[in-house]
Amino acid sequence: MLEPQTIANPLREGMRVARAPEPASIIIFGATGDLARRKLVPALYNLARENYMPPVFNIIGFARKPRTDAAMRAEYKQAVAEFSREKIQAETWDSFDENIFYVQSNLDDPDGYKRLKQELERFDQERGTLGNRLFYLAVPPELMPEIVEMLGKAELNTSAGYTRIILEKPFGRDLTSALDLNHRLHQVFDESQIYRIDHYLGKEAVQNLFVFRFANGILEPIWNRTYINNVQITVAETVGVETRGEYYDHAGALRDIIQNHALQLLAVTTMEPPPVFGPDQVRNEKAQVLRAIRPLDFNEIAHATLRGQYGAGAIGGLQVPGYRTEPEVDAASATETYVALKLHIDNWRWAGVPFYLRTGKRLPKRMTEIAVEFNLPPLSLFGKNGVNPLEPNTLVFNIQPDEGITLKIESKIPGQDNRIRPVNMDFRYNSAFGQAAPEAYERLLLDAMLGDPMLFTRYDEVEAQWAVITPILEAWRNIPAPAFPNYEAGVWGPAAADDFIKRDGRKWRRL
Amino acid sequence: MSFALASEIVHTPPQTVNLRRIERELTALRQNNLAGDIPMLRACTLTLVVFCGLGQDPANLETLLTQIVSSNPARVILIAAPKPGEPWIETRISCYHVEQGATRRQVGEEIDFYPRGAQYDSMPSAVLGLRVSGLPFALYWRGQPDLDDRLFRALVGEADQILFDSAHFTARAERVNNTIARLRLDYPQVSFGDINWQRIRPWREMVAQFFDDPGSMTFLDHITRVQIEFSTGLNGNQSAAILMMAWLASSLGWRVAPGSYERDGMTRRARFISRGYASAAREIEVAIHVREQNDCAPGELTGIRLATPGEAPDAIFQVKRIEGGLADIQELSPNRYVKRSATLRVPHESSVLVAELDAPRRDRNYHRALELLDSLVSGSNRLAF
Numbered sequence: 001m002l003e004p005q006t007i008a009n010p011l012r013e014g015m016r017v018a019r020a021p022e023p024a025s026i027i028i029f030g031a032t033g034d035l036a037r038r039k040l041v042p043a044l045y046n047l048a049r050e051n052y053m054p055p056v057f058n059i060i061g062f063a064r065k066p067r068t069d070a071a072m073r074a075e076y077k078q079a080v081a082e083f084s085r086e087k088i089q090a091e092t093w094d095s096f097d098e099n100i101f102y103v104q105s106n107l108d109d110p111d112g113y114k115r116l117k118q119e120l121e122r123f124d125q126e127r128g129t130l131g132n133r134l135f136y137l138a139v140p141p142e143l144m145p146e147i148v149e150m151l152g153k154a155e156l157n158t159s160a161g162y163t164r165i166i167l168e169k170p171f172g173r174d175l176t177s178a179l180d181l182n183h184r185l186h187q188v189f190d191e192s193q194i195y196r197i198d199h200y201l202g203k204e205a206v207q208n209l210f211v212f213r214f215a216n217g218i219l220e221p222i223w224n225r226t227y228i229n230n231v232q233i234t235v236a237e238t239v240g241v242e243t244r245g246e247y248y249d250h251a252g253a254l255r256d257i258i259q260n261h262a263l264q265l266l267a268v269t270t271m272e273p274p275p276v277f278g279p280d281q282v283r284n285e286k287a288q289v290l291r292a293i294r295p296l297d298f299n300e301i302a303h304a305t306l307r308g309q310y311g312a313g314a315i316g317g318l319q320v321p322g323y324r325t326e327p328e329v330d331a332a333s334a335t336e337t338y339v340a341l342k343l344h345i346d347n348w349r350w351a352g353v354p355f356y357l358r359t360g361k362r363l364p365k366r367m368t369e370i371a372v373e374f375n376l377p378p379l380s381l382f383g384k385n386g387v388n389p390l391e392p393n394t395l396v397f398n399i400q401p402d403e404g405i406t407l408k409i410e411s412k413i414p415g416q417d418n419r420i421r422p423v424n425m426d427f428r429y430n431s432a433f434g435q436a437a438p439e440a441y442e443r444l445l446l447d448a449m450l451g452d453p454m455l456f457t458r459y460d461e462v463e464a465q466w467a468v469i470t471p472i473l474e475a476w477r478n479i480p481a482p483a484f485p486n487y488e489a490g491v492w493g494p495a496a497a498d499d500f501i502k503r504d505g506r507k508w509r510r511l
Numbered sequence: 512m513s514f515a516l517a518s519e520i521v522h523t524p525p526q527t528v529n530l531r532r533i534e535r536e537l538t539a540l541r542q543n544n545l546a547g548d549i550p551m552l553r554a555c556t557l558t559l560v561v562f563c564g565l566g567q568d569p570a571n572l573e574t575l576l577t578q579i580v581s582s583n584p585a586r587v588i589l590i591a592a593p594k595p596g597e598p599w600i601e602t603r604i605s606c607y608h609v610e611q612g613a614t615r616r617q618v619g620e621e622i623d624f625y626p627r628g629a630q631y632d633s634m635p636s637a638v639l640g641l642r643v644s645g646l647p648f649a650l651y652w653r654g655q656p657d658l659d660d661r662l663f664r665a666l667v668g669e670a671d672q673i674l675f676d677s678a679h680f681t682a683r684a685e686r687v688n689n690t691i692a693r694l695r696l697d698y699p700q701v702s703f704g705d706i707n708w709q710r711i712r713p714w715r716e717m718v719a720q721f722f723d724d725p726g727s728m729t730f731l732d733h734i735t736r737v738q739i740e741f742s743t744g745l746n747g748n749q750s751a752a753i754l755m756m757a758w759l760a761s762s763l764g765w766r767v768a769p770g771s772y773e774r775d776g777m778t779r780r781a782r783f784i785s786r787g788y789a790s791a792a793r794e795i796e797v798a799i800h801v802r803e804q805n806d807c808a809p810g811e812l813t814g815i816r817l818a819t820p821g822e823a824p825d826a827i828f829q830v831k832r833i834e835g836g837l838a839d840i841q842e843l844s845p846n847r848y849v850k851r852s853a854t855l856r857v858p859h860e861s862s863v864l865v866a867e868l869d870a871p872r873r874d875r876n877y878h879r880a881l882e883l884l885d886s887l888v889s890g891s892n893r894l895a896f
Contacts, residue, residue: 010720014876020723051853095851
């Protein structure tokens with residue numbers, strides 16, 4: 001006779017979701033902060049609405065500000081009404097809201113952690129959460145080590161069920177601090193318990209990159225240095241620093257976007273096929289390719305990197321202030337809000353292919369894309385001396401806002417003569433599947449509850465990413481910054497950005 | 512589910528054409544639709560034949576077809592149920608396009624056939640010649656399948672994928688499902704699907720969720736009573752409820768108790784014998800009956816209740832449809848008492864059809880459910896069904 005615990009739920013066979021998460025308590029540190037209100041609680045509510053939450057769950061806010069359970073519930077209700085992708089429904093809210101609780105404590109107060117532990121044990125007893133705990137650290141990075149240490153001291157790093165911890169980026173400020181953070185985390189938690197969130201990996205379009213690359217046989221033969229001329233990864237934002245002035249002024253675009261999102265996009269684009277589509281195998285391959293990125297030496301940095309900072313200008317017809325006059329930003333700040341990089345991957349597949357990464361704030365358009373530009377045919381048959389100049393084929397993965405894939409091909413214009421023009425073949429998620437994709441945080445929170453770390457960043461990936469970025473940070477400290485601001489809000493970065501790529505005989509994609 | 516592009520798609524007014532000149536007229540239609548020198552891209556991913564059963568007006572399918580071509584650019588061949596009269600086939604063509612910047616993209620072309628009298632017999636030749644070469648050929652038979660129908664037989668032999676909607680079956684659902692079960696055996700290479708099977712998917716997921724927790728999974732071995740409720744339609748179609756019973760029984764490995772399937776008006780009763788993972792085999796009684804609900808489409812499920820009365824441990828797992836498109840979910844067991852509300856998203860016909868066309872496959876669970884239904888009817892008084 002089989003033990004019931006050893007068999008899978010027979011009613012789940014063939015279903016989209018193989019199982020629902022087990023009953024659990026979700027503890028949010030920084031419960032009254034912006035991230036919890038804008039992203040986490042709306043994501044948890046939408047999961048509950050779609051019946052993806054565990055049959056029993058508690059959402060326990062843990063923060064410094066005094067709140068009652070009722071006040072926290074009211075605050076979250078307002079947040080969901082404001083930020084959820086789906087409208088709030090009275091019935092589903094009522095059955096969601098009764099699972100929200102609050103524990104008030106300073107983050108460095110051992111008594112607060114004791115009370116939290118008592119509450120969690122009480123919930124396990126009274127509500128049947130089976131000792132399963134998911135800690136979400138939605139706090140500034142400098143507070144993380146202390147919270148982790150306090151959790152360890154309060155013996156909240158282990159329980160009768162599972163204990164997992166989700167950390168928001170940035171994971172450190174440079175390689176040294178990232179190594180230190182990982183070391184301190186590993187003193188309290190095993191790596192298998194740690195979920196480092198990079199919300200870009202939760203986006204449907206990024207997950208489709210895996211499928212597009214590894215479920216289509218036509219790509220593999222051409223996905224290499226022989227056929228690909230260069231790759232351009234762009235993360236363009238129209239917004240300024242909004243309410244994050246203080247954080248951003250100490251971080252800058254290189255740490256805020258390139259170190260994590262852009263390098264993760266690069267890794268997914270260039271990784272080798274894993275032997276199995278499993279969390280360890282996928283992350284092994286990503287880490288491997290990240291380690292193969294050639295670090296820039298001091299002499300290369302002057303021409304392989306470019307930084308900029310926006311001044312006042314206009315976006316979408318509205319005047320916007322310059323970076324240095326944004327709230328909580330130093331009036332003489334030398335922090336970069338625009339970065340362009342040229343990187344190389346030293347491995348068999350990619351040797352010699354340049355990877356251009358650029359990101360910026362207050363650019364004309366919000367857009368994230370990966371553009372893979374192929375080599376031109378070896379000989380132009382259709383006109384000489386500039387007649388019918390060919391455009392390279394480009395395969396573009398649009399990550400946001402209009403998720404999809406575009407292939408630019410050359411085509412003959414109908415007629416007696418051989419006139420050629422580029423045509424885009426488009427695949428768009430919203431029109432192809434007609435279905436709103438879940439928010440990245442929904443997917444990632446569900447994965448964390450299910451114990452699937454595939455879309456979370458492992459310690460060795462983080463360290464490999466910092467190994468690429470840290471030499472640039474160090475060099476920039478020693479090279480005088482350009483005269484900032486060097487681009488107006490509403491243009492595609494500093495004027496030097498065009499020369500940056502033109503030196504290689506290439507140009508940025510016009511977006 | 513929303514179709515972002517559907518509202519932007521233009522469907523040109525259908526124009527009557529000669530049956531023998533369909534391809535030429537379609538080419539002319541494409542040329543006429545060029546807006547000045549705006550380039551036209553033509554996309555096509557499949558040939559989709561839609562047969563409208565008796566009493567269905569093909570004109571009512573415009574929204575459905577627009578939604579389908581918005582995500583699956585296709586050549587659609589729409590066939591109306593034959594009408595009596597002089598032998599004749601009226602033929603109309605139209606196309607669907609969408610404008611994107613400086614480009615106009617054709618996402619579909621539609622050929623409508625309205626056969627009359629004996630001319631219906633020549634429909635197979637008209638339809639098969641219009642298949643787009645090299646692309647999948649899907650048949651959506653939006654009515655009751657009839658093995659003696661010449662067109663049906665001809666199309667089944669050609670199709671890569673056949674979809675039914677058992678909510679449209681007029682005969683008793685058990686008998687029609689037997690027909691599909693037999694077709695599956697005759698055409699093993701074809702992917703068969705039922706829109707109604709996908710309609711009950713949210714219900715299947717909610718029931719499955721009760722037993723994800725290993726502590727609750729033990730209750731599966733003690734279920735002895737199942738009650739499935741549905742809302743009646745004009746023809747009393749209870750296909751969804753019957754499929755739900757068949758899914759539950761086949762997934763849990765229940766055997767049919769011989770001669771146990773009974774019909775009494777709208778009510779069905781069946782008895783099964785459990786396989787018994789961790790306990791002795793026992794008898795399970797499943798009852799299907801009507802519970803009306805205001806905002807329900809005819810035939811839709813309105814509730815399901817699984818119970819272990821008289822067994823230790825005693826437990827009830829229940830999902831009830833309530834107003835506002837919501838489900839009331841309750842678990843009462845020694846492990847816990849849980850009561851919550853969640854959105855009950857019964858998928859629309861178009862979204863199910865799009866999903867099926869996107870991923871044609873032989874759904875093992877559906878086929879297993881049909882096999883169980885077959886043995887349920889075979890072991891009972893067949894004439895009653």
